[in-house]
Amino acid sequence: MTSSARQADGRQKRSERRLLGISFPAFILCVLLLPLVFPALAQENKVAKVGFIGVRPDAAKYSAKFILHELQKLGYIEGQAFTFEYRSADNQLDRLPAIVDELIRLKLNVLITAATRELVVATKATKDLPLVSLNLGDPVASGLVQSLTRPGGNITGFTPLSVELTSKRLELLKETVPGVSQAAVLVHPLPTSADTWKQSWKDSQVVATRLGLEIRSFEINAENELTGTFKKILNARTNGLVVTLSPLINSLQRKIVEFAMIHQVPAIYPRWDFAESGGLMSYGADRNEPYARVAVMVDKILKGAKPADLPIEQATKFELIINLKAAK
Numbered sequence: 510m511t512s513s514a515r516q517a518d519g520r521q522k523r524s525e526r527r528l529l530g531i532s533f534p535a536f537i538l539c540v541l542l543l544p545l546v547f548p549a550l551a552q553e554n555k556v557a558k559v560g561f562i563g564v565r566p567d568a569a570k571y572s573a574k575f576i577l578h579e580l581q582k583l584g585y586i587e588g589q590a591f592t593f594e595y596r597s598a599d600n601q602l603d604r605l606p607a608i609v610d611e612l613i614r615l616k617l618n619v620l621i622t623a624a625t626r627e628l629v630v631a632t633k634a635t636k637d638l639p640l641v642s643l644n645l646g647d648p649v650a651s652g653l654v655q656s657l658t659r660p661g662g663n664i665t666g667f668t669p670l671s672v673e674l675t676s677k678r679l680e681l682l683k684e685t686v687p688g689v690s691q692a693a694v695l696v697h698p699l700p701t702s703a704d705t706w707k708q709s710w711k712d713s714q715v716v717a718t719r720l721g722l723e724i725r726s727f728e729i730n731a732e733n734e735l736t737g738t739f740k741k742i743l744n745a746r747t748n749g750l751v752v753t754l755s756p757l758i759n760s761l762q763r764k765i766v767e768f769a770m771i772h773q774v775p776a777i778y779p780r781w782d783f784a785e786s787g788g789l790m791s792y793g794a795d796r797n798e799p800y801a802r803v804a805v806m807v808d809k810i811l812k813g814a815k816p817a818d819l820p821i822e823q824a825t826k827f828e829l830i831i832n833l834k835a836a837k
Contacts, residue, residue, distance in 0.1 A: 557591040560612040563623030569597040579804030605630040639816045642666030647705040657821040665816040669794035671754040676716040678777045683720045686775040689749035691723045693742045697755035754779035784830040795826035
């Protein structure tokens with residue numbers, strides 16, 4: 510090969526190297542990094558698994574529908590970005606442990622619970638799987654989390670502040686039905702929210718005094734106590750009823766609403782579905798806010814955040830619903 514030919518060949522090779530944009534040492538480095546890069550890419554493209562569990566089939570189906578809707582708004586397409594594993598205990602509390610175990614075996618990335626009772630069962634089954642609850646009563650008092658701002662552990666979620674709104678419900682009942690002079694407050698006392706209820710009751714007494722109301726609490730601890738509690742409420746000659754929220758009271762929703770309707774006792778309830786079931790009025794956290802807030806939490810967890818660092822979020826939107834048919 511002539512000198513000019515060798516020079517031309519050298520220029521061509523240098524040109525090819527420039528086109529490749531890579532030197533030999535850099536090429537070796539890329540080869541060494543391939544085992545690290547591809548697993549990361551595979552992890553990014555991995556389909557996430559989100560689980561949901563509830564006790565009541567109708568409520569669980571409703572919640573699952575809106576959680577999916579909110580996740581879709583965040584860009585998650587079911588079957589592509591993630592799969593959704595939905596389970597209901599069909600009103601059978603004793604089925605919860607088995608269902609939770611079944612979901613855990615699916616190797617979920619996060620499990621959403623409808624309320625505190627499902628969450629408690631899940632915490633007994635796992636300390637590693639991220640847990641997000643739609644409805645937390647008093648998570649700090651119950652010992653489920655260290656604080657609202659930094660929960661710690663594998664739990665986070667949303668609290669509707671239902672117990673804390675008792676005094677506000679008294680005000681609304683009095684404003685709507687000025688003739689109410691003695692109000693019964695139906696409560697299911699839970700050890701996990703004892704301190705919150707104690708403070709709420711003090712606040713309610715202050716409000717009642719200002720409104721010229723007499724209030725008295727009536728406790729219920731089991732379904733078979735409901736009839737006896739109703740008799741006590743009637744014997745006390747109360748002409749108004751404020752219902753607080755708990756899993757037990759929620760499960761007896763229709764019976765409580767029917768009692769108030771039959772005896773024509775003006776009542777205010779803690780959640781929108783009581784009013785839609787025939788109750789006079791309800792006041793509580795906005796029905797859609799929990800789903801939007803929990804969906805954002807799930808999104809953060811799927812992107813690497815830890816539940817321990819995600820604050821328990823409190824309701825900021827509230828809705829008052831009056832059932833005009835019941836009012837008439």
